[in-house]
Amino acid sequence: MTYGRLRAGLAGGIAMAALAACSETTEPATHDEPAAVETVSTGDSCSALAELALEDTVIVSSGLVEAGALELPSAPGARPVDTSALPEFCRVTGSIRPTEASDIYFEAWLPLDDSWNGRFMQVGNGGAAGAVVYSSMTAPLTRGYAVVNTDTGHRGAMGDFSWAMGEEERLTDYQYRAVRETTLKGKDITEAFYGAAPDASYWFGCSTGGRQGLVEAQRYPDDYDAIIAGAPANNWPPLQLSSIHFLNNLSDDRLPVSQLGLLKDAAIAECDGLDGLSDGIISNLAECPFDPASLACAEGDEPASCLSPSAVEAARSLYAGIITSDGTVAMPGPGYGSESEWAAYVTPFFRIGTSYMQNVVLEDPDWDPATMDIDTHLAMLVEHDQGRTTAMDPDLSAFVENGGLLLLYHGMADGIIPHDNTLNYYQSVVETLGEDVASEHVRFFSVPGMGHCSGGDGASAIDWISAIENWDQSGVAPALIEATHPEEGFTRPICEPPYTVTYDGEGPEDDATSFTCEAP
Structure with a gap:
């Protein structure tokens, strides 16, 4: 398979960077009193969302944020989030409380009418969650998405489960309920703001976020038209x-x-x-x-x-x-x-x-x-x-019968979640659905040299959102996707297993067109 013809568009420090790339969830939540946002007159549609009545939900704040003016709380160990390129948008914060123990904090960022692309996206978390992943919300917003995220119902560091001891309802929120509730409420808020339901709904997450996306496909196959699930933590035990x-x-x-x-x-x-x-x-x-x-x-x-x-x-x-x-x-x-x-x-x-x-x-x-x-x-x-956190069910028939598309990816140099776990899951899905059905609805890309979710020695900057958009709109599944090294600038194709990236021996070593995807 030739890329040119199918072009589709010290140890501890490295380890810490890999965790930071895990959906950037090092920010502990400080949102019990959300930062104030500038609002316009009470008659505008953004501030009016504060009065929106949603089941088991309290809207804490809603208001317009001027372009490039968003200020986010800083936290020890957290990477700063660059908000300077963000457009003006409507920021909604709230809490969903399906049980007495639940307090599922969420944020919805809504581009203004003339900037909305008509689509909805939820982004995922990393590790034990415990914070809104602001860094993952910025790119979808700048691309015109109505984007939401949740802390999954608790506040804490990404490696800490002390909050869960004796808290079955809060654990259930983390396992699957918070994401589902945020999906439903996020879509309601989107429709209320724009006066129309989104034309399409996408999921994008890596690590725990990849697991969350697979949980949605398996438990709630109607929720998302397309799911991007990277390095999923789906084989939980x-x-x-x-x-x-x-x-x-x-x-x-x-x-x-x-x-x-x-x-x-x-x-x-x-x-x-x-x-x-x-x-x-x-x-x-x-x-x-x-x-x-x-x-x-x-x-x-x-x-x-x-x-x-x-x-x-x-x-x-x-x-x-x-x-x-x-x-x-x-x-x-x-x-x-x-x-x-x-x-x-x-x-x-x-x-x-x-x-x-x-x-x-x-x-x-x-x-x-x-x-x-x-x-x-x-x-x-x-x-x-009991399968509540695990997301290993290969039977995605209900999801694909609804036209769902699943894009899996995993870095081959991932030292946090093994690449071959996702490969094994993908192969089980193909075996269960059959090759013909799977080829139309499921794709898996292995990324040489990429670490956990991003980074590493390989070309790891990849436009997964465009890949899923093109697939959804054209009906043609991606065969090859181009990746770029974010610092050095060289490009490589990434291939579907069992194909592997192979140099043709002649072309420029820094150009993806000099590489092919070869069968073993």
Whole structure:
């Protein structure tokens, strides 16, 4: 498959950047008293939304925000959100309360009539949520979307589930109800403001946001016409054990975090050239033969430049994933080239699996993650979840019968959620729907060198919104999509598995037209 003919339009620091890219959800919510916004006369349609009567909903504020004038609360550890290019828009804040325990904060940003593209979009969260993801709302707004987001019903950091202990209703809000309620109320607000229902409704989210999108497709197949789901955290129970597995293996007496760069460099050196070009990017994970034992220390080696026997064992265990005693791979391991991002799970604020086990499953804040037993604790996770957070159902027949389109993507160098988890889910969907139906409604793109949701060594700047718009409007599914490295500017095609990006050996190495998508 030739791109030219089908053109469609140190370790800890890298790990922290990967988490920031996880829908940018490091902002703790400070919205119990939303920042005041400038309003015009009480007769205008924006301020009038304050009087809109919606079931189980309190509209806290509504008012016009002048172009480039939005001020957002700052928070420790949060990336600043650039609002200077935002157009004038109507900002609505509110709380949805379907149960006595619920307080689902949301915001709706509505472009003015002459700027609205006629469409509605909800954007997703990351990790444990707990904040509105302002950084994910800006791009849809500038493109003319009526865009909404929610904190999913609690306030907290993205790796923290302490709020959920003994709070079944609030946990349900996080699992699926908050997104559904925000979808319904967001559409009602959109229709009330413009006097017409949106022509189309799209979902866009990565990580937890990818899981949320799949939950919508599986539980509420009528809600969205098209869903973009990146690196979805949909295989929930073993993903929590994977977090703990990283924590237990990344230590000075096992595999020191300081040696993750050594692993990554060796893996890239081993497998970079499989695509015909040595550019620091692994494009063919399936054929990569890397074994961390190649870095085992020999007599006379400097300890910092090689792996101890325990480090080799730990690395092999992490690459293998979460495996039960009968040999079942419950969660694949991370791909080669993702090693720098593994350190995220060791940071105090993102021990998410440990927090979930302590506060949600065991209700024991003193539980020691070092005591994790895969068989025992996986069974407990599955029993507790009952499919409420998990979104692994491959039967999307109701969604596709409504004309729904699903665009999946995943970075091949994702060290937070393994790429092959999404590949396995996609293959199960194709098998369930049949290749003919799936080819019209489902696409999955693997992005070489991209980390968790974005970033990494590969070309990771990708216009997913245009891809889904073009697909929805033309009826023609994307075959290839172009990606750009955000700093260095080189371009690459991204391909659907089992095709892999391959250099043609002749053209400019920084141009996507010099690469093809080749079958294995």
